[in-house]
Amino acid sequence: MTGPGGAWLRAYLRSEWRALSAGAAVMAARAGVLLMLPWPLKFIIDNVIFQRRLAPWLHGVLPDPLTHRMALLDTLGLAMLGLGIADALLVYLGNRLFLDAGQRIVFAIRADLFAHLQRLSLAFHRRQRAGELMARLTGDVRQLQDFIVAVGIDLLPHGLTILGMATVMLLIDWRYALIALSVAPLLFWIARVYAGRLRHALRQVRRHETTLSGVMQEILGSVQVVQAFGREPHEDGRFGAHAGRSLEAGLHANAVQAQFSPVMNLAIAVATGAIAWYGAATVIRGTLTPGELLIFLAYLRGIATPARQLAKTGRVFGRASVAIERIGEYRAERSSVAEAPEALPFAGRASRIEFREVGFGYRDDHEVLHGVSFALEAGRTIALVGATGSGKSTIASLIPRFYDATSGAVLLDGQDIRGLRLADLRRQVALVLQDPVLFQASVWENIAYGREGAGRDEAIAAARAVGIDAMVEGLPDGFDTMVAERGQSLSGGQRQCIAIARAMLCDAPIVILDEPSSSLDAGTERRVMAALDRLAANRAALVIAHRLSTVRAADEILVLDDGRIVQRGTHEALLAEGGRYKALWQALRDDSPSPQLRLVAQ
Template sequence: MAAKAVVLLLAPWPLKFIIDSVIFRKPLPHGLSGFLPDPSHSLALLNTLGIAMLALGLMDAALSYWGNRLLLRTGQHAIFDIRRDLFAHMQRLSLSFHRRQKSGDIMARLGGDIQTLQDFVVSAGTNLSAHLLTMVGMIVVMLIVDWRFALVVMAVVPLLLFIMQRYSARLRIAFRRARQKEGELWGKVQEIIANVHVVQAYGREAHEDERFAEQAEKSLDATLEASDLQVQFTPLVGLVMALATGAAVWYGATRVLAGSITAGELLVFLAYLRGMASPVRQFAKIAGVVGKSSAAAERLGEVFSEASEIREAPDALIPSTCKGQLQFRSVSFGYHPGDMVLQNVSFHVKPGQTVALVGATGAGKSTLVSLIPRFHDPLSGQIMLDGHDLRELALDFVRSQVALVLQEALVFSGAIWENIAYGLAGAGRDEAIAAAQAAGIHELVEGLPDGYDTLVGERGATLSGGQRQCVSIARAMLRNAPIVILDEPTSGLDAFTERIVMEALRRLTVGRTTLIIAHRLATVTGADAILVLDQGHVVQMGTHEQLLAQSGRYFDLWNSGRSAVALSS
């Protein structure tokens, strides 16, 4: 691009010498008289200058091709790096960030905002940088030839810069608002599509049509506002350049008549004025892309500026083994300041023990177990793993010691064995089958149409709830972690499927420290200890028999559960 700038700077000069030395027979500058034919040999000089013009044109074309090619490739690689780094950064942000952000808006940033930057590289990258480099050289040359005329030509620059700055700021604000509204729109779309079965079940399609149209209209209004600014900007720049060109031609002609400059030098000045106008006109044409890209860059910067609340100590420990001993010491936690979900929770789980967490909905059970793999950190208190505070240990180590089986078994698009192998980096088909056999679900998987090669649809739509849960259990089995967390793993399953899942869970938890959340108390009567939570407090702790004998909160939950079973039967 720097070489192209030099070529653009030299391009008008052969024409200047054609007019001054070939047509008007003026002598050549002293420095060129030894390289070019004498003006007395006008045809020879014309041929030489014509060849020079052709050579400069060829050089301009070649440099444009290679410069633009390199610039675009470099720019696209940079955009790829941004997209890759943004995805990696988002994955490592704490769950509190993902709770605040709508998934549709996140997708808009990964997709639409990155695409806007790509459009900027394609539109603004080509030739614009070369023209900007050339402007510096043009200004220097014009000042050397005739500083008065140079000042007249350059007088338009401050006005153009003022217009560009004013409209660029307004365009950036307008397109930032448009991108925000578009992100909100995609967030609404994602919410509706994800719950389309509920929409159809309740016949609310027309209602959602109205909600979508209302949000889309807000996005449209913001986009039209930005477009109106862009439409104003382009002709205004054209008008200023027309006035500047007219003034330059008039003043330049008076300088020629006065003998201060030659007609060829006037031509060079006008060519330079046109060259200075090119990036301005190009910017005016792509002002919308520039405004969008600026707003997109700001939105991406907002995500990159987010720091994960879960931080690893610089000297984090990586123990050689893990027994799975857990201890909560006066742990308190809340998602929002002043709104504590857990308060002064203390208990101890020995290696290999099974501890059940029971309580009403909202008591803090799921929040409590989410602290073990450090999805969140306690606001006060400590969680100890084999005598070490979790915050002293390497994050990867902590999470590698925990296997999760959730109420909603999450699976990915792909084969059954690939979903099982997801539990351990580097695991293959054989390891996945071995894990399924260990979990006792081998026959269930083999009974699927293609066995372990059965393809799973998005979010496991092609599998039943029990089948998804069995895959989740086999995945946890393959992880072979000393700590297992079960968050209502049998909720919503029929009696036959529940027996299969319960047997798989029994195999999974043998010899492992297990924390299980259950609403159906009958499934946890054999636990080594049961913790009863109420509004974030541990109000009771003991075995099933001990808690029934105390006639407290657990006794009430047990009796209400038996009453519900009797009523349903």
């Protein structure tokens, strides 16, 4: 737990050092109480029952057993009660300190991990299952709290108690103490062996649980498609297969843990029996009192308790060990799009974005863009057309640095965007995607998401600016209508209009419109295109579309084929030129129900 893999955890533990130190002090006091618990019984047996004389150092401290036998018994009874009350209070206080500290540590870890994951590049997120991310943010982080509490509440007081017990036993009879303590190495060797086996088994359990969580999220998130194609039985089988593997891993971990306790208890029972026999023989010989034998047996039990406790909490430590490894893996991830230490600020409004011989590949061995060059200035619209997979969306992703060009450069007002602050760069760009992402909030809050600090009035003004206010006011509660998760309670056109208003509120000088009118009916497309016209006015607009009718009036059309610009020009010039664009136009001109609609840069 404290090895290199858990080095990052120590920083969080240090942040709560006051609470953890206070908890440790309380548990140290409890260890002292546990150390004293058997002693009243020792005096009751030796001095009250057998009326042995008190040790000289106890004269005046306890009543004389020869003359005040019942008074001594009463005193010892009250001492036992006091020790029990003290133990209860210390347990409560220690538990509270460690539980609260653990909660705060877990909160900080989860917040930092969430912030770190948000800032990792799209390349990382696209290769991860959403269920995997959620499992590490919730389940794995929660295991760390259980670990902190188990160490503070269970192992710390018992560990300190063992040291005290061993010391006292050696002072009473060092020979018998060595015999009694000889079982300790065996117990902890057994614990170590099983802890390693259990950690490996739990690592497999966690891996299968995470995969199962991802599969469940994927199936339930796509339930409409599952039902539409009648694939429920298939998904039942897929879920069952993953759940079966998770079950097998869990059963194996249970078997390992189930073996742990019996093996440990058997070792303890054999050792206790042998030591009790030897101790009784020593009492018979007169070299040990019955009360001292009771102390030895009580302390032997006390030494065995942490081992038993480890058997009970082995799953907690195993899970925590795996969680530390898994969280550490994500913490070690670095974004493929990193802000340079010497990154420059960018103030004002950009007026030009330029691609200069840009090449890009999602993998090192395969490029999807080859020598792409063009410039887009404020007040102009460039349209990207081409077959699916030709590189249109990849070009759009390079502008806000979701990915970095592998060759060439993307320039903003003449500056390589890799040398600019990411936040400043992304404030220059507004996105309207084919499938807009809306949050579970009111309509106005979804629009206001486009600018930090924007309120309801600014959101309504943005909606009016793009001409969608009438559409929004027609919703059940107008701008206060609550939107379901991912906008499922709205139509595609309504989602698109809200996304356009959000981009208008953002007021960025560069607008990227990725398939803005795809799959819309004629009436909805007309409303959306009118809103887009208002959004694109006086801005640098980059439009990506399969429907060529939406880009006819662009100032320049770039035709892409296999990541290369194979033609460029206006709609009319490209039709006259023939080639790839004319073939696309002829193939797709019937796709648009309203070919007269145009995106015009005012």
